Amino acid sequence: METKETLFDFLQQQSGKLLEQTLTHTGLTFISVLLAVAIGVPAGIFISRRKKISGLVLGFAGVMQTIPSIALLGFMIPLLGIGPKPAIVALFLYALLPIIRNTYTGIQGVDATVMEAATGMGMSRSQLLYKVQLPLAMPVILAGVRTATVINVGVATLAAYIAAGGLGEFIFGGIALNNTNMMLAGAIPAALLAILFDWLLSLLQHINIRKTRKMVYLLPLIFGVLSSFYLLPDTYRGKMLAGFTPEFMGRKDGYLGLRSVYGLHMRTLVISDMIMYKAAYEKKLDVISGSSTDGRVKAFDLVVLEDDKHIFPPYYAAPILRSATLTKYPALAPALNRLAGRMNDSIMTELNYRVDYLKQNPETVARDFLRSQHLLQPTGSGTEGTIRIGSKIFGDGYILASIYKMLIEGYTNYAAVTKTGLGGTKIVFDALTNDQIDLYPEYTGTGLLVLLKTPQHITDSIIGDKQKVYDYVSQAFKKEFDIVWLTPIGFNNTYALMMRKADAEKWHINNISALTDFVNKRQ
Amino acid sequence: MIKLDHVFKNFGPQKNAVNDLSLEVADGETLVLLGTSGCGKTTTLRMINRLLEPDSGHIYVNGKEIRQLAPETLRRSIGYVLQNTGLFPHYTVSENIAIVPSLLQWDKAIIQQRVITLMDKLRLSPAEYADAWPQQLSGGQQQRVGLARALAADPPVLLMDEPFGALDPLTRISVRKEFKALDELSNRTIILVTHDVEEAFELGSRICLMNEGTIQQLGTPLELLRRPANEFVAAFLAPQRLQLELKALKIKDLWPWLPHQHSPGQTTALSADQTCWEAMEAVISQPILVQYAQEQKILDGSGLIQAIAAWKN
Numbered sequence: 138m139e140t141k142e143t144l145f146d147f148l149q150q151q152s153g154k155l156l157e158q159t160l161t162h163t164g165l166t167f168i169s170v171l172l173a174v175a176i177g178v179p180a181g182i183f184i185s186r187r188k189k190i191s192g193l194v195l196g197f198a199g200v201m202q203t204i205p206s207i208a209l210l211g212f213m214i215p216l217l218g219i220g221p222k223p224a225i226v227a228l229f230l231y232a233l234l235p236i237i238r239n240t241y242t243g244i245q246g247v248d249a250t251v252m253e254a255a256t257g258m259g260m261s262r263s264q265l266l267y268k269v270q271l272p273l274a275m276p277v278i279l280a281g282v283r284t285a286t287v288i289n290v291g292v293a294t295l296a297a298y299i300a301a302g303g304l305g306e307f308i309f310g311g312i313a314l315n316n317t318n319m320m321l322a323g324a325i326p327a328a329l330l331a332i333l334f335d336w337l338l339s340l341l342q343h344i345n346i347r348k349t350r351k352m353v354y355l356l357p358l359i360f361g362v363l364s365s366f367y368l369l370p371d372t373y374r375g376k377m378l379a380g381f382t383p384e385f386m387g388r389k390d391g392y393l394g395l396r397s398v399y400g401l402h403m404r405t406l407v408i409s410d411m412i413m414y415k416a417a418y419e420k421k422l423d424v425i426s427g428s429s430t431d432g433r434v435k436a437f438d439l440v441v442l443e444d445d446k447h448i449f450p451p452y453y454a455a456p457i458l459r460s461a462t463l464t465k466y467p468a469l470a471p472a473l474n475r476l477a478g479r480m481n482d483s484i485m486t487e488l489n490y491r492v493d494y495l496k497q498n499p500e501t502v503a504r505d506f507l508r509s510q511h512l513l514q515p516t517g518s519g520t521e522g523t524i525r526i527g528s529k530i531f532g533d534g535y536i537l538a539s540i541y542k543m544l545i546e547g548y549t550n551y552a553a554v555t556k557t558g559l560g561g562t563k564i565v566f567d568a569l570t571n572d573q574i575d576l577y578p579e580y581t582g583t584g585l586l587v588l589l590k591t592p593q594h595i596t597d598s599i600i601g602d603k604q605k606v607y608d609y610v611s612q613a614f615k616k617e618f619d620i621v622w623l624t625p626i627g628f629n630n631t632y633a634l635m636m637r638k639a640d641a642e643k644w645h646i647n648n649i650s651a652l653t654d655f656v657n658k659r660q
Numbered sequence: 661m662i663k664l665d666h667v668f669k670n671f672g673p674q675k676n677a678v679n680d681l682s683l684e685v686a687d688g689e690t691l692v693l694l695g696t697s698g699c700g701k702t703t704t705l706r707m708i709n710r711l712l713e714p715d716s717g718h719i720y721v722n723g724k725e726i727r728q729l730a731p732e733t734l735r736r737s738i739g740y741v742l743q744n745t746g747l748f749p750h751y752t753v754s755e756n757i758a759i760v761p762s763l764l765q766w767d768k769a770i771i772q773q774r775v776i777t778l779m780d781k782l783r784l785s786p787a788e789y790a791d792a793w794p795q796q797l798s799g800g801q802q803q804r805v806g807l808a809r810a811l812a813a814d815p816p817v818l819l820m821d822e823p824f825g826a827l828d829p830l831t832r833i834s835v836r837k838e839f840k841a842l843d844e845l846s847n848r849t850i851i852l853v854t855h856d857v858e859e860a861f862e863l864g865s866r867i868c869l870m871n872e873g874t875i876q877q878l879g880t881p882l883e884l885l886r887r888p889a890n891e892f893v894a895a896f897l898a899p900q901r902l903q904l905e906l907k908a909l910k911i912k913d914l915w916p917w918l919p920h921q922h923s924p925g926q927t928t929a930l931s932a933d934q935t936c937w938e939a940m941e942a943v944i945s946q947p948i949l950v951q952y953a954q955e956q957k958i959l960d961g962s963g964l965i966q967a968i969a970a971w972k973n
Contacts, residue, residue: 254746257709257819258760258809259735272750 147318155307159326162303164366165221165296166289166334169228171360173236173285176229178278181240182266191241198234206231206292210299211412219380219408219416224293224301231292232285239281243274276342283338290331294323298409300380300416304330306407313384315563315587377656380408380422384561389596390586391426391632394448401653414439417637424652428452429633430482430533432490440641441633443648449632450596451603452580453625454533456541460619462575466522470623472548473541473576477624479510485628488536503539507547514547521550527565527574528557533630537578562587570618579622580630584610589617603629661687661849662708662817667717669703677703678714679873690850692864694857700873701853705819708851709738721817736760739810739848743822745802747794753805754779754790760813771812778808781844800831804838811844818845820852824859836862857900861907869893881908906937909968911950911959917967918950918957930959939964 148155177198184191204212209230213223247270255269271278297305304323311320341356385391386407395401403424408416410427417425418437427434429441456473463470488506491497507513526541528534535557542553556574559565562583568574585591585599585606591613599605611622634649646652662685669678678700685691693701706712708719710731719726726734739760747756754775761771779786782804794802803823810818823839824832836859839845854860860867861881868878869892876896877889885905888894897904911918912932930942932952939959942948947960 248746248749250742250744250746251748252746253711254740254742255748257711257735257740257742257746259732259737259763261732264763269748 144318144321147322151307151322155322155326158302158304158306158323159330160366161301162290162293162305162327162330164364165224165228165293165301165303166286166330167360167363167366169225169289169293170232170236170282170286171357171364172225172229173232174282174357174360177233177236177281178240180233181237181278182244182270184237185241185244185270195234195238195241198237201230202234206295207298210295214299214412214415218419218421219300219412220406220421221296221301223299224296228289228292228296232289235281235284235288236278237281239277239284240274243277243281244270246277247273279338279342283335283342286334286338287331290327290334294327297383297407299412300406300408300422302407306383306386309561310383310387310407312563313382313561314387315561315566316387319387377403377423377659378421379403379405379424379426380413380416381405381426382410382413383407385426385632388586389593390448390450390582395634395649398446398448399649399653401649401656403656417635420637423640424634424636427633427635428533428630430485430489430628430630432486432488432493434635435486435490436494438638439635440638441635442641442646442652444631444633445648445650447601450582450585450600451606451629452582452631453603453607453627453629454537454578454580455607455625456576456623457569457579457584457614457620458576458623459569459572460615460621463621466524466549466551466575468549469524469545469551469576472544474624475512475544475548476540476626478627479512480627482628482630485533485630489533492536499535500539503536503543506536507540507543512547513543516546517548517550519546519550519552523552523554524576525574526553526555527559527568527577528555529562529565529577530558530560534558534578537626541576541578569620578626581606581610581622581625582631584614584622589613661685661689661722662851663718663720664704664708665718665720667704667707667714667719669700669707669712669714676700676873678707681717681873681875683868683875683878685849685851687849688847690845690852690863690865692860692867693851693853693870694855694860694864694867695870696855699870701870702821703873704870705821705851705853709735709740709819732763736763736813737815737817739813739815739818741806741810741818741820741823743825745794745806745826747802747805747809749794752791752793753784753797754786756794756805757808757812759809760815764813766813774812774814775808778811778844781842782808783838784808798831799827800835803827803835807839816849818848818850820850822853822855824856825854832859839863857897857904858907861904869896871896882913903937905972906940906968907935909936909971910934911936911939912952914964914967914971915952915955915957917970918959919963919966920957936964936968 180194184194206227209227210223213227217223217226251269251273252265255265260268293303294305294308296303297309304327307319307323308327311317311323381392386405387393392405406422413422413425414427414431414433414437416422417439427439434441458469488502491502492499504513524545526538528538538555538557542555545551545553559568565577566588569577581603585596589610595609599609607622607625614620614622634652636646641647644655646655664681664683667678667681668676670676681704693704695701703712707714708721708726710726721734721738751759757775757778758771761774775790776786779789784801784804789797789801794805797805803826807823824836827835840863852863864881866878866880867884869876869884871892877884877893881904884893885897885901885908888897910933911930914936915932929948930939930950932950943959943961943964947958950957950959
């Protein structure tokens with residue numbers, strides 16, 4: 138093994154990217170807070186004058202606050218697509234409640250005698266607002282801005298899922314790649330940003346009343362400058378835009394390989410695989426990193442580009458389990474192996490298509506498949522123990538977990554439960570080694586490159602041969618983790634670059650080399 | 661100067677807070693609205709600068725129906741002093757005083773001059789307090805700043821809502837004394853609300869005693885004492901009657917009953933416009949010479965008491 142990379146090494150290597158992400162993150166946070174101030178403060182003033190609708194407005198903002206952040210980002214995609222726009226809108230909605238509520242509370246809190254004196258001296262409504270209510274409510278309003286800013290620094294990490302950038306790129310990349318340094322390189326700066334902004338705003342909040350008056354003019358300026366950070370990293374842009382998952386961005390068999398082997402340099406966005414295919418279909422992205430058996434390739438009329446220089450290793454799926462589990466449940470391996478060799482790429486793509494695009498229930502799809510293969514058996518007694526089946530968060534995982542559950546229940550007397558949606562590789566693998574699940578389907582390529590971190594020279598020597606990869610991986614897992622690979626299921630869910638079929642035909646691009654030539658010519 | 665004509669106001673369905681109230685206040689007069697809590701006196705005051713609108717009836721200031729003016733314009737021409745001062749906590753003392761002149765867009769230099777003049781008159785050293793914050797002042801000082809703020813734009817009319825109500829008794833007496841002596845107030849039309857009978861008698865040229873939204877009696881302090889209009893007025897004044905009489909009665913009122921004594925060489929120490937209360941305080945130590953209408957009399961304790969007894973009969 139190579140010497141282990143420290144966090145410091147990582148930060149040094151990625152300092153440019155870290156700076157870019159930090160600036161993007163700061164920009165996202167402040168643009169949205171600035172918008173929320175621009176809308177929220179007038180709204181707070183308005184409801185302080187019309188108390189009847191204050192409940193309605195505060196209720197609406199409160200409901201926005203209760204929507205889980207990732208769901209809110211998800212809702213935005215059909216409306217606003219991907220990238221900064223939906224991220225800013227979602228962050229804006231989160232920042233709204235604290236700002237409206239504190240503006241309202243601050244104005245309500247102004248001493249009634251002071252208000253009566255001001256009115257009695259002949260101040261107009263706008264004079265009351267600017268000379269009395271806002272200055273006196275300012276500390277409370279600033280407290281709201283402070284809360285909103287801190288919330289948004291946190292929520293903005295999720296913006297990476299919809300290609301809006303920020304420190305979430307490192308965090309999710311790190312989780313996907315089992316790379317703790319990368320995760321920390323995103324998480325620590327994000328936490329520091331939150332602490333820093335909180336501290337700076339607390340200084341503002343507790344500043345002398347007299348100076349606060351000048352602050353009213355200064356604050357939007359500061360926020361405006363910070364917001365503009367978002368635009369800074371966005372200076373170079375090619376004509377083709379690629380969207381890659383965080384995992385793909387950092388992998389040797391992903392974007393790193395594309396750059397070193399093919400010499401492909403494109404403008405890239407980090408994006409969640411959940412929305413990537415649709416974004417390509419809607420022409421928000423031109424090239425995406427997908428998995429070759431994904432049902433959405435078919436659904437969204439995309440075409441897989443041939444990997445003519447063989448950088449993507451074989452990804453044959455097979456169930457993996459701890460040795461101890463196999464000893465404890467002797468009937469398990471034969472039941473699971475009934476699936477071995479039963480699927481090829483097109484069967485898996487079809488199953489995925491039914492789940493991902495036709496929105497059929499994974500269990501229904503699994504049952505239909507087993508029935509067609511004559512593997513569907515009535516459920517056994519389930520009295521001899523419970524098997525916990527895990528899966529990653531995308532289509533294959535759900536379907537395979539359901540199939541295994543039915544196989545176990547049909548061919549053994551064990552009960553089976555599924556724990557699907559366990560995020561990325563690191564999360565589900567940790568769950569397996571920590572005895573939180575008993576098995577999950579893993580891919581040989583992932584085992585080779587992500588979990589084992591196999592040295593380059595070994596990888597290079599075996600990567601072209603699926604059997605060699607499987608043999609190496611199963612031996613190394615047995616030795617290093619005491620984990621057993623059963624027989625592969627048969628399909629190869631490898632990484633692939635894909636683009637819209639119409640574009641590929643128009644520009645005669647059928648493999649990655651052709652794409653590289655095309656991109657280099659246009660830039 | 662100020663005229664209320666059949667004014668009604670109620671806040672709920674039950675009874676009227678102000679019930680058919682009519683009164684007139686002459687130029688330069690100080691009218692005190694006196695009564696217990698909830699008698700409608702503050703409601704009446706707040707209708708004059710349109711912090712409240714009457715349900716019916718008319719109010720005139722300087723001969724103009726106040727609803728013909730924009731409320732802001734009206735209010736800027738009327739000084740307003742509140743019980744709890746209502747000073748702006750985010751403005752310095754001088755900025756607080758300058759509020760109305762600034763609203764009226766006076767020239768900055770003139771405003772500054774006016775602020776300094778008022779602070780001097782109200783015994784607030786400009787050097788020391790101009791840039792102080794209201795929270796740093798004592799209660800009496802805050803009340804003086806409140807008064808200066810109401811006077812800043814030199815309004816012909818001043819409305820005062822329990823101006824000394826929040827002060828402790830000792831401070832109240834001294835601030836009241838200063839208030840009486842203040843030349844800034846001498847020619848202004850003032851309506852002052854209080855529940856303190858003594859204060860009403862001390863400050864009011866006329867008193868309007870109210871109960872349950874109606875006027876019980878409107879007259880000079882002496883009229884209220886000598887000819888109470890009804891049982892309520894008599895009962896209201898009864899507990900402090902003697903003290904009130906001594907405060908309402910002026911030396912000149914007793915002049916015919918004061919004994920003719922003459923002792924040349926003594927200087928006059930009291931004016932005939934001062935009250936019997938003040939005279940009694942003075943004559944406790946020694947007899948005092950008083951001059952009234954080219955005539956001089958020596959005032960001593962027994963002479964004063966005999967004169968009061970004679971006046972009452």
